[in-house]
Amino acid sequence: MFSTTTVRILCTASIQENEIRLSKRLASQWKIKKDDSFTVFFGLTSVHVNITSIDEKENHLICHHTLLSRLKLPGEQLLRCSYLPSHQELILGPVIAVLTEIPDQTPFLGNISSFCEELAVLSEQSGCFLYVTSLSLWREEYISGYRYDKGAWIKDEMPFPSIVHNRIHSRKTEQGLIFRSWVQTLKQYGISHFNDRFLHKWEVYETLAQFPYLQPYIPRTFLFTKYDALEQALQEFNCVFLKPIYGSQGRNIFKVTKADQTFMLDYTTFQGDIHRTYASVKELFSTLKQYTAHRPYIVQQGLDLYTYMERPVDFRMLCHKTDNSWKVTSSVARVSSPHEFVSNVAMGGEMYKLEEVLYSGFEVKQVKHMKKLLVELAVETAKCISQSHDGLYGEFGMDLALDREGNPWLLEVNVKPSKNMPSSSSIRPSVRSILQYCCSAAQQPLRRN
Known part of the structure; x- marks a missing residue:
């Protein structure tokens, strides 16, 4: 031992x-x-x-x-x-490497600058050694990277790490030959990395469909490949959403509402909003195919969501794995901007404390029970996904919601949740959990060639 x-x-x-x-x-x-x-x-x-x-x-x-x-x-x-x-x-150590894109412009690490600085400071305080690198800085013989020293990032030659935190943001990069070659190098040297890879929306839905006890909390979802999928969804539900399976930050999402045998299409992520009415599903389908021809989409059951200030609300819960168990480390309520149907901050949504949003519509005892249900749903989802896929997963961002009756729903799972948060004088709980997971995952003796 x-x-x-x-x-x-x-x-x-x-x-x-x-x-x-x-x-x-x-x-x-x-x-x-x-x-x-x-x-x-x-x-x-x-x-x-x-x-x-x-x-x-x-x-x-x-x-x-x-x-x-x-x-x-x-x-x-x-x-x-x-x-x-x-x-x-x-x-x-352990020696921890954060793999990400390193842009030429400032801030040095783009949207994850403050996150990396917090992680580096906490690593130093905890007796770990951390550096940030990219695919272009990783060679077979050596690695170049940046270590944080006295408020500045210093480039140096680095040791091969004990574990790598994969923060590549581009799905295209992660699916490319260079990344796949990098993964083979890690396997050759016995180096662990997390999160293993992006999981797209349809893949997550199919995974969770294997767990019957989760089905009451997951909106009905169809793969949008042909007319029949849209027709079936609109036969079952008066409102549906079309989402790109590789999408993020609430972009390129369509909302379809059925009323009096007509269909209203809302699409608010282009320059200028689209609001159109169609007399039939066939007419609607013809328009949607024009917008979705170049990327795969899912059709998801629309929900009558709980609102705050008459605006839809969802909840982002960060889940982390520590000591072989999952826990929720932070949560926030996200309220959509006026006249929008997505709550993502990138699309103008605003963040509030979860309790502030819930107390405006529910009694104290109800809020306590709802928070408990949301946390349990987030943790159980993290367990099911991580055990169903190869590779290591140590962090998920769960997007959950409540309907107007207070029932919990799982809307989406994010494998690499956003770190673009306002800077703070204190170190975020999610940063502490990630470092704890790195230490735990690197604890076993490495298999060395």
């Missing part, structure tokens, strides 16, 4: 390059004798060292600056330290 503690890595020129001076406390804890040796790992970078002295009292590990350079460890650090006696391996 691992024995894990936090160690101060110090540098001196008074010892040999392949030697380490270990404090008495650590030597006693790990049952290491003066003349023992072990292999030190920092990410996948390793060096075999000898133990030459154990006369330090604090949790110190003292080594030559050349050894730090060989490990690709940038100077003195406070690091978690895990000792595996059966293999005589000392593992520093």
Whole structure:
């Protein structure tokens, strides 16, 4: 088993390059004798060292600056330290890499700048080593990346990581040859990564359809491939939504409302809104096919949603996996802007505290019960999706809603929820949960080639 503690890595020129001076406390804890040796790992970078002295009292590990350079460890650090006696391996870190697109313009990391800064600061405080990199900076022999130091991102050569947090935002990039080749490299070296990949809307619906006890909470959904799907949906429901299966941020969504044998089409994500009326499903279908010809869509049951200030509301709940269980780490109510039917912030929606929105329409006891149901639905959905797909998943953004009777519904699952939040002086709970998951997922000994 691992024995894990936090160690101060110090540098001196008074010892040999392949030697380490270990404090008495650590030597006693790990049952290491003066003349023992072990292999030190920092990410996948390793060096075999000898133990030459154990006369330090604090949790110190003292080594030559050349050894730090060989490990690709940038100077003195406070690091978690895990000792595996059966293999005589000392593992520093973990080393965590965030893989994303790195734009040329400022802010340095685009919409996830504040998120990465929070994660880097918390990593340093927690004895982890974190850097940000991209596919273009990843080579077979080495990795270039950026580490956060005293308020600035510094480019350097980095060790191969213990685990990678996949924050690639482009589905096209993730489906491309370069990304697939990168995944094979990770498999070759035994490096874990999460979230494994995007899951599109129809894929999520088909996954959750395997769990009968979730069906009462999932809007009826059809794959929009031909006329029959639209006709069937409008026979069953007076309102439906058409959503691109690869869509995000509430863009390119159609709303169809049936009344008195006519069909009203609303589409509010172009330059200028569309409001048209059709006398038949065939006429409506002909128009929709023009707009949806270049991308696959689903047709989803419309719901009579609970409203706040006469505007539709949904709830974004962030779910994270820690210690092999899922939990909701944060929640917010999203209220659509006036005359819009989507609540996404990117489309003008506004964020409110969940309680503020619910107390305006329900009694205190009802609100407590509804919050409990929403949390349970979010957590159970996260469990079902993560266990149904290969690869690691450690974070989901769940979009849920209540109808006017207070019944909970699952609207959508986001594999890489937005991090474009206002900067805060404190570190977000979601950031803490992601770091905790990284440490947990990297805890097992790596399978090394």
